[in-house]
Amino acid sequence: MQLLDEAEIGLRLSVITPLEEVEAAAAGADRLILEFDAFRDGRGFSLAAILRERGYKGRLIAAGKLLPDQARHLRRTGFDAVELSPGADKAAWTRMDQAFSAVYQPANDVERPIWNRRTLRPVPPSDDLDALAADLNARYADADASEILAATMDPRLGLRTAAISSFGAESAVLLDLIARENAATPVIFLETGQHFLQTLQYRGELTQRLGLTDVRVVVPNAEEKASLDPKDDLWRTDADACCDLRKVRPLARASAGFNALITGRKRFQTSSRSQLLPFEVVDGTLRINPLANWAAEDIETWLEARDLPRHPLSEQGFASIGCWPCTRAVQSGEDARAGRWSGMDKTECGIHFGRRQAVGA
Structure with missing residues (x-):
């Protein structure tokens, strides 16, 4: 974080300004200065966190009555x-x-509060997770998604569980199921910096609609990005390296405190997922795929029955939605994920392969 000896020129608002007014003003500003009127006023922290959560990319500057401790x-x-x-x-x-070395309050980053860490059980060894996955697959191979999620979140298993969501075309279904089970389940969103604006807007809409209380926006490491992709065009020459920088590495950091991750993958999406099981182990982490055996018709039925909002790009033919440079609408008869990395020898971003396979180590 930069420490400024002189005031910057830009839109300047008091932290007592209502959120709606701050959001409206920030929409047209590439930098925003929030003035803290009292040392004990925490509203500025909340405003910054909400602005970032809702996709504000401009420069945020704190000013006024602040202490080094903050x-x-x-x-x-x-x-x-x-x-x-x-x-x-x-x-x-x-x-x-x-x-x-530790923090007490939650925030927009991936640091986990110390009070949360203290209640966690030790991570089971990988061999134990392999046995657990085999046992769960035997018991829940044909179970519905709600049963799979309920089993996963049973405290007797001792799992520390989070979900991964792209807030894409079908994400509302899984997130709705998770919210019905436990709306406080951490949801990791990999903010690559190259998402469609509609995706960021949809993330905010779904989060509010479903009452999700712990959506974690995870960004690439700034130093790695400056070194590997300073012009934001790595996707043109090496899509695998771009995904590794913007997705695989950030997920590895964000998921370090969990030993179970829920995904929205389904067998029907592509031939490479046709044998997908509800439970698998990847890099010593239990991967849970509650929708593995759902068909496209099941997704549509749930969306309609629950009256869930659709991703704005769905009606334009986008069946699977990732970063804008590598996503197109699909044509009739194509796989749901045919619009991802079209024309490239690539069908996955790598986060479901495991760290080693994704980076070719």
């Missing part, structure tokens, strides 16, 4: 810089940003 949480909630008051000790700000 440096780390300012960064974690989405601020890019802090305007230091005259005479402020810059060294203290830098030191406090790195002073603690």
Whole structure:
């Protein structure tokens, strides 16, 4: 996080400004300065977190009555810089940003609060997960998605479970099922920086509609991105490397605290998924596929029965939606995922292969 000795020019709002007004103003601003009117006023942190969650990409600057102790949480909630008051000790700000090895409050990043860590059981060894997956497949091979999710979230299994969601064309079904079971289930969204704007808007709509309370927006490592894809065009020359940078590596970091991940994959989507089981182990993590045996008709039936909102691009023929450079609408008779990486020798981004296979190690 940048420490500024001088004030920047830009839209400047008090943190007491209503959220609706802040959002409206931010929509047309490439930088936004939030003025904290009191040291104990936490509304600025909330505003920053919500703006980032809802897709604001501009520069966020904190100003006003702030303390060095707040440096780390300012960064974690989405601020890019802090305007230091005259005479402020810059060294203290830098030191406090790195002073603690753990955090107490949740934020927009992937750091897990210490109170949450203390309640976790040890991660079972990979061999135990393999045996567990085999046992669960034997018992739930033909079970419906709700049964699979309920079994997965049974506390007696000792699993630390999160979901992965692209908030794509069919994501509403899985997220609805998860919300019905436990709306506080962490949902990891890989913000590649190259999503369709409609996807980001849809993420906000679904999150609110389903009452999801722990959607985690995960971005690529800034240093890796600056080194490997400074012009945001790596997809043109090496789509696998682009996916590794923007999806595989961020997911590896974001999922480090979990030993079970729920996915929305289905057998009908592509021939490479035709043998998909409800439970599998990838890189020492249990992967749960509650919709593995669902057909396209089942998805449509659930969407209609539950009156769930559709992704805005679905009506334009996008059956599977990823990043805009590598996604097109599908034609009649094509696989649901035929529009992904069209014309390339590639059908998956790599997050379901496992870290080693994805990067070719």
